[in-house]
Amino acid sequence: MPALFVTGTGTDVGKTYVCAALLRALAARGHAVDALKPVVSGFDPAALEDSDPAVLLRALGRPVTPQALAALSPWRFAAPLSPPLAARREGRALSATEVIGLCRERAGAAHDRLLLVEGAGGVMSPLDETATMLDLAAALQAPALLVAGSYLGTISHTLTAAAALRGAGVDLAAVAVSESLDAPPLGETVEALARFLDVPVFAIPRGGEAPAELVGRLTPAACARPGSSSDR
Numbered sequence: 001m002p003a004l005f006v007t008g009t010g011t012d013v014g015k016t017y018v019c020a021a022l023l024r025a026l027a028a029r030g031h032a033v034d035a036l037k038p039v040v041s042g043f044d045p046a047a048l049e050d051s052d053p054a055v056l057l058r059a060l061g062r063p064v065t066p067q068a069l070a071a072l073s074p075w076r077f078a079a080p081l082s083p084p085l086a087a088r089r090e091g092r093a094l095s096a097t098e099v100i101g102l103c104r105e106r107a108g109a110a111h112d113r114l115l116l117v118e119g120a121g122g123v124m125s126p127l128d129e130t131a132t133m134l135d136l137a138a139a140l141q142a143p144a145l146l147v148a149g150s151y152l153g154t155i156s157h158t159l160t161a162a163a164a165l166r167g168a169g170v171d172l173a174a175v176a177v178s179e180s181l182d183a184p185p186l187g188e189t190v191e192a193l194a195r196f197l198d199v200p201v202f203a204i205p206r207g208g209e210a211p212a213e214l215v216g217r218l219t220p221a222a223c224a225r226p227g228s229s230s231d232r
């Protein structure tokens with residue numbers, strides 16, 4: 001049941017972009033992959049094709065049907081707010097226990113496929129009234145890929161997010177810095193981050209694909225081995 005939790009330093013940093021690039025690259029290497037983005041807020045059915053689940057379905061080479069979308073993202077909310085607030089706007093409640101249960105069930109059913117689970121927002125974005133994405137990351141017992149932007153301020157955000165993941169006992173596999181618009185030079189930011197972190201840090205330029213070395217570290221076999229990210 002290999003799974004990879006793809007989390008970020010915040011919203012709009014490139015989690016979905018990086019997930020899609022990884023799904024394509026892993027499939028091109030012959031690995032079986034699947035994706036789950038359990039909770040989506042800011043979901044606009046009128047702009048379906050731009051939604052996270054649609055981007056992920058296209059990366060999986062699957063048609064964007066209502067059924068496929070509902071399976072990939074069972075909890076969808078219209079308001080562009082943190083999931084529990086967005087749920088409340090619709091008179092609905094979001095239960096971390098249910099979300100975690102579904103993620104574990106899907107990971108268990110994935111067999112030798114690698115299931116990429118994209119979180120919503122950042123590492124400690126709320127999942128319900130009392131749990132954050134960090135609780136989901138820890139409960140999944142899967143390695144995590146931390147996606148960061150390259151905007152000014154990302155170094156502190158990334159180190160803080162990495163420390164939080166580590167503190168919760170999550171195995172941080174790598175950091176991927178997806179180039180933000182109007183940002184300081186990408187290479188310099190990656191270099192600076194790498195000096196503070198003991199996991200590999202990868203640069204993903206605008207429009208770039210997943211680096212081969214990153215893909216090699218995130219194969220189904222690598223993600224199935226507990227502590228795999230530390231044997232570098």
Ligand SMILES: Nc1ncnc2c1ncn2[C@@H]1O[C@H](COP(=O)(O)OP(=O)(O)O)[C@@H](O)[C@H]1O
Binds near residue numbers: 010016018179204207
């Ligand atoms: N490296 C990149 N190259 C080109 N566009 C990117 C890159 N990273 C992110 N984007 C774009 O920035 C926007 C936000 O990225 P997204 O992956 O949706 O963020 P998140 O999933 O973290 O909220 C999207 O339109 C996405 O296509």
Ligand SMILES: [Mg+2]
Binds near residue numbers: 015016
């Ligand atoms: Mg996303």
